[in-house]
Amino acid sequence: MPLNKINLKEKLSKFSKHWSPRVIAEMNDYQFKLVKIKGEFIWHDHKDTDEVFIVIEGSMNIEFRDGIVNLSEGEMYVVPKGITHKTYAESECKIMLVEPKGIINTGETGSELTAPNDVWV
Numbered sequence: 001m002p003l004n005k006i007n008l009k010e011k012l013s014k015f016s017k018h019w020s021p022r023v024i025a026e027m028n029d030y031q032f033k034l035v036k037i038k039g040e041f042i043w044h045d046h047k048d049t050d051e052v053f054i055v056i057e058g059s060m061n062i063e064f065r066d067g068i069v070n071l072s073e074g075e076m077y078v079v080p081k082g083i084t085h086k087t088y089a090e091s092e093c094k095i096m097l098v099e100p101k102g103i104i105n106t107g108e109t110g111s112e113l114t115a116p117n118d119v120w121v
Contacts, residue, residue: 008034008056012094014121019113021097021105022121033097034121041087044107049100051079058093062086 011024011034019041021033037060053062054076062069062077063086069077079085106114 008096011121012036012056018092019105020115020119022119024121026101029100030098031101031118033099034094035097036092036094037087037089038092039089042106042109042111042113043084043086044109045082045084046079046099046103046107047082049103050081051103052096052098053077053079053087054096054098056094056096058089058091060087060089060093060095063088 006024008024011022015022016036018036018038021035023031023033025032034056053060053071055071055073057073059070059072062071062079065084071077102117104110104114104117
């Protein structure tokens with residue numbers, strides 16, 4: 001069993017591209033991903049899974065068809081499966097996502113923001 005801890009700040013310093021999640025760990029069938037966001041994402045959903053957003057640094061919004069959740073450093077939110085949402089950050093925001101392996105970041109919508117899966121940092 002490896003005894004190497006994971007330093008989130010160190011991992012975040014290894015990439016700069018926005019909207020491009022990087023895997024840092026796996027637990028059972030779930031992945032822990034770090035991502036830097038800035039600007040506006042696209043409307044999408046994940047039909048078969050919830051999605052967890054944990055803000056490490058900065059602030060972001062999760063917009064829904066009927067409201068907005070504002071998240072700041074140290075806060076988290078679980079988007080229920082099948083709920084259409086769009087994320088946004090005025091300034092760069094660093095977040096952790098927790099989701100099952102193989103989840104496509106843009107859901108079934110697809111766009112130029114669709115990121116490859118299983119990119120480790």
